[in-house]
Amino acid sequence: MKNQFKVFVILTISIAIFAFACQTNNEPxxxxxxxEKQTYKSVGVVKSIDPDAxxxxxxxxxxxxxxxxxxxxxxxxxxxxxxxxxxxxxVEFEIERTGAQxxxxxxxxxxxxxxxxxxxIYKMNCAECHGGTGEGAEKGISLLKGHALKHSEKExxxxxxxxxxxxxxxxxxxxxxxxxxxxxxxxxxxxxxxSSNEEMPEHQH
Ligand code: HEC
Numbered sequence: 001m002k003n004q005f006k007v008f009v010i011l012t013i014s015i016a017i018f019a020f021a022c023q024t025n026n027e028p029x030x031x032x033x034x035x036e037k038q039t040y041k042s043v044g045v046v047k048s049i050d051p052d053a054x055x056x057x058x059x060x061x062x063x064x065x066x067x068x069x070x071x072x073x074x075x076x077x078x079x080x081x082x083x084x085x086x087x088x089x090x091v092e093f094e095i096e097r098t099g100a101q102x103x104x105x106x107x108x109x110x111x112x113x114x115x116x117x118x119x120x121i122y123k124m125n126c127a128e129c130h131g132g133t134g135e136g137a138e139k140g141i142s143l144l145k146g147h148a149l150k151h152s153e154k155e156x157x158x159x160x161x162x163x164x165x166x167x168x169x170x171x172x173x174x175x176x177x178x179x180x181x182x183x184x185x186x187x188x189x190x191x192x193x194x195s196s197n198e199e200m201p202e203h204q205h
Pocket of ligand 1: 121122125129130141148149156159160166167168169183187
């Protein structure tokens with residue numbers, strides 16, 4: 001009988017500790033009167049902002065427990081949140097859902113805007129070998145004459161994406177497809193604009 005009592009006391013204490021531990025692990029906002037309110041977090045890239053409507057469009061990654069990756073347009077809880085955010089920013093956000101109602105309650109910029117300026121991309125990635133204006137340098141050929149003028153835009157994109165020969169590096173891991181398209185456009189429409197006396201028919205290597 002005495003032993004049985006001991007077991008009972010120990011069991012009771014364990015249950016009490018267990019219950020307490022569970023309680024402290026609970027989310028603080030899961031109180032009785034907001035039982036339906038759920039909070040979710042994810043990250044994404046801002047596509048556009050509508051300050052008048054107080055809405056933002058985000059191309060987001062999976063929202064764990066709620067939504068697969070997609071583009072969504074939602075209202076923010078305070079339009080001021082949109083003042084420091086621009087299209088192209090990478091953001092971390094928090095949304096609150098109450099039934100079918102969704103509102104973005106937190107928005108934090110976590111990344112720089114991706115440069116899609118062809119001229120800037122050229123300066124940072126290509127000028128070293130092809131020269132500041134495409135004239136060529138020790139490590140790379142001129143893009144303003146001869147051979148280089150005879151490729152199509154599609155071929156340029158392919159060459160920059162996957163590299164060419166032994167010395168032209170592949171940029172597929174360094175630049176996005178959009179950035180490659182932009183730098184190729186810059187080479188062809190800006191750098192080469194005075195070099196087109198020569199015809200530019202498609203040719204094969
Ligand atoms: C490390 C030096 C280097 C860098 C950096 C580099 N290139 Fe090149 N590139 C070369 C060399 C060398 C060739 C010639 C390759 C061959 O034909 O064997 C070449 C070839 C090319 C060609 C093909 C021309 C032709 O006639 O076939 C294009 C287009 C080109 N580069 C564009 C770019 C662009 C745009 C960038 C920046 C995103 C870039 N390159 C960065 C060295 C470089």
